[in-house]
Amino acid sequence: MRVLIVDDETLARSILREHLAKIPSVEIVGEAANGFEAVKLAEELNPELVFLDIQMPKLSGFEVLELLGERAPTVIFTTAYDEFALRAFEVHAVDYLLKPVEPARLAGAVERAAERLRSKTPAPSAHDLAVSARPPGRTLERILIRHEGRVHVLPLERIDFIEAQDDYLEFSCGGKRLRKQQTMTDLESQLDATRFVRIHRSFILNVERLARIDLYGKDSWLAILSDGSKLPMSRTGHAKLKELIG
Amino acid sequence: MHPILKRRSRLFLYLAVWIVFGLLLTVVFIFGGRAPPLWSVYFAVPMAMLLGMQSLSFWYLVQSMPPGETPIVRMVVSWVGAGLASLIVWLVIGYMWAQYLLPDDVDIADEAAGILGLMIFAGAIGISLAVLGHYLAGAFERSRNAERRALELQVLAREAELKSLRAQLDPHFLFNSLNSVAALIGNDTAAARQMCFLMAQFFRKSLTLGREQAIPLSEEVGLAQTFLAIERVRFGERLRSKFDIAADVRDVVVPPLFLQPLVENAVHHGVAHLLEGGEVCVTARRREGFVELVVENPCDPDRPPSRGTGVGLANVRSRVETLCGHRASVDVSATDEKFRVSILLPYSGANAAELRATA
Numbered sequence: 001m002r003v004l005i006v007d008d009e010t011l012a013r014s015i016l017r018e019h020l021a022k023i024p025s026v027e028i029v030g031e032a033a034n035g036f037e038a039v040k041l042a043e044e045l046n047p048e049l050v051f052l053d054i055q056m057p058k059l060s061g062f063e064v065l066e067l068l069g070e071r072a073p074t075v076i077f078t079t080a081y082d083e084f085a086l087r088a089f090e091v092h093a094v095d096y097l098l099k100p101v102e103p104a105r106l107a108g109a110v111e112r113a114a115e116r117l118r119s120k121t122p123a124p125s126a127h128d129l130a131v132s133a134r135p136p137g138r139t140l141e142r143i144l145i146r147h148e149g150r151v152h153v154l155p156l157e158r159i160d161f162i163e164a165q166d167d168y169l170e171f172s173c174g175g176k177r178l179r180k181q182q183t184m185t186d187l188e189s190q191l192d193a194t195r196f197v198r199i200h201r202s203f204i205l206n207v208e209r210l211a212r213i214d215l216y217g218k219d220s221w222l223a224i225l226s227d228g229s230k231l232p233m234s235r236t237g238h239a240k241l242k243e244l245i246g
Numbered sequence: 247m248h249p250i251l252k253r254r255s256r257l258f259l260y261l262a263v264w265i266v267f268g269l270l271l272t273v274v275f276i277f278g279g280r281a282p283p284l285w286s287v288y289f290a291v292p293m294a295m296l297l298g299m300q301s302l303s304f305w306y307l308v309q310s311m312p313p314g315e316t317p318i319v320r321m322v323v324s325w326v327g328a329g330l331a332s333l334i335v336w337l338v339i340g341y342m343w344a345q346y347l348l349p350d351d352v353d354i355a356d357e358a359a360g361i362l363g364l365m366i367f368a369g370a371i372g373i374s375l376a377v378l379g380h381y382l383a384g385a386f387e388r389s390r391n392a393e394r395r396a397l398e399l400q401v402l403a404r405e406a407e408l409k410s411l412r413a414q415l416d417p418h419f420l421f422n423s424l425n426s427v428a429a430l431i432g433n434d435t436a437a438a439r440q441m442c443f444l445m446a447q448f449f450r451k452s453l454t455l456g457r458e459q460a461i462p463l464s465e466e467v468g469l470a471q472t473f474l475a476i477e478r479v480r481f482g483e484r485l486r487s488k489f490d491i492a493a494d495v496r497d498v499v500v501p502p503l504f505l506q507p508l509v510e511n512a513v514h515h516g517v518a519h520l521l522e523g524g525e526v527c528v529t530a531r532r533r534e535g536f537v538e539l540v541v542e543n544p545c546d547p548d549r550p551p552s553r554g555t556g557v558g559l560a561n562v563r564s565r566v567e568t569l570c571g572h573r574a575s576v577d578v579s580a581t582d583e584k585f586r587v588s589i590l591l592p593y594s595g596a597n598a599a600e601l602r603a604t605a
Contacts, residue, residue: 008484010482011429012425012426012429015425015428015432018429018433036521055518057520057521058521058546080418080420081417081418081421098421099422099424099425100425100428101425142548
């Protein structure tokens with residue numbers, strides 16, 4: 001079985017490597033020290049199994065899984081302690097290892113992974129996993145976008161507005177536009193409702209960017225943004241915005 | 247807020263005292279100044295209450311010139327000035343009040359001359375008593391404040407101790423460190439031993455320091471350095487640190503476990519999120535009458551800085567402020583790439599004594 005190890009700590013990688021070396025069926029094809037590398041290596045090396053640390057700089061383990069999407073191999077998460085993530089693993093029946101890693105448990109997890117590979121068990125959705133691993137009350141803080149082969153980490157405060165196109169969303173930030181395949185409703189449900197308002201069927205606005213509201217016609221308004229862009233606003237959108245900014 | 251105006255019952259009691267003073271004044275007028283009895287009551291009681299109301303303002307003067315901290319000459323000059331001003335205002339109003347009370351056919355000048363001496367005497371006594379009373383009340387209030395502050399400090403210190411216990415048991419820190427030890431045993435036993443030693447040192451130190459009320463800065467710096475040494479085993483080259491502690495502040499007394507949480511934040515919320523890592527800088531030096539402590543770390547611009555740093559920081563802030571009042575300050579500045587906490591503590595013998603006194 002082709003295995004990729006992802007952990008930002010050298011020692012954490014070395015102990016996994018040491019234990020895995022004793023399992024004959026395992027072949028370690030690569031090691032990644034951060035999320036970006038993990039995404040790149042997972043796609044280049046095409047491993048069947050990934051040991052994925054949750055807390056890493058830049059991209060968390062969940063975000064790596066989200067970026068890999070349908071191409072994601074079987075995953076075993078590793079973590080020292082994360083009560084919310086553990087709960088999510090239980091809910092979605094995802095395998096995980098606690099650090100310090102016990103060799104016997106590691107062997108068991110590898111066996112189960114092999115079983116899942118043989119039976120071609122579909123992986124749980126990275127998105128559902130990430131949502132249920134988020135501590136209660138915490139909303140999405142950044143958006144991951146793969147655009148023209150590059151991974152963009154987009155902090156929410158940099159987004160001006162989001163526009164729905166056919167089957168993808170277009171994120172506008174400082175004149176740049178980035179595309180991501182996602183539905184408006186799904187995104188809206190994850191955003192902090194006090195900062196982002198759906199002002200129209202196809203528009204979500206970062207409230208901080210609003211400069212003024214112009215009346216456009218009967219029952220329709222225009223949101224004028226601080227950079228001068230104009231977005232249409234529906235009646236319900238207008239009501240929501242009014243309620244928020246008073 | 248004025249302590250007498252704070253509660254209605256206090257105000258009534260205060261006025262009652264002044265009414266008694268007014269009645270005494272009446273008696274003096276009748277027997278000493280040969281004034282008609284009824285007129286004396288009408289005149290003296292309201293005048294006494296007026297003096298009482300005027301005296302309320304002395305509270306602010308007492309507040310601005312705490313005994314023991316104000317030069318005696320300044321105190322005497324201020325009080326004589328304030329007393330005289332108050333007395334003159336009182337006499338002028340008294341003159342008008344007398345004019346209003348007297349029948350039209352009586353010449354006020356004659357009557358006034360008769361009781362002026364008495365009025366000055368009574369006013370001076372009344373004002374002196376009021377000043378003394380205010381100083382007593384001030385002293386009482388101060389001792390109660392000191393008591394409350396001491397209690398608050400105790401509560402906060404307990405809280406910090408609890409937090410430090412929790413930090414020692416911070417599951418992430420503990421399990422990750424153990425994982426490092428487990429990894430090191432396989433290929434570098436000397437380093438594994440060193441790690442065990444560092445962890446033991448860190449836990450032991452934070453246990454003993456947590457029980458103290460005030461410790462020398464050098465001890466606190468030592469704890470932070472041990473913490474960083476452990477984390478450096480985990481993070482390797484990514485975690486760098488620089489300590490710049492001026493020699494003349496090493497013995498300054500500080501609340502225990504107030505630097506360590508800041509350094510911990512700098513690692514877990516700053517350096518840990520950077521691919522290339524970064525440097526945690528701790529500096530301490532004298533700046534005019536203060537000791538300035540700065541903890542600085544680079545952070546990831548793609549990551550909102552607010553996450554989770556609030557709790558530890560809030561505790562540090564409230565402890566520093568309760569300990570040193572408005573003379574201390576905690577300043578946080580966060581830019582896209584840098585997070586900086588700077589703490590100013592008063593540098594004085596008085597501060598050290600105060601810290602020791604609460605111990």
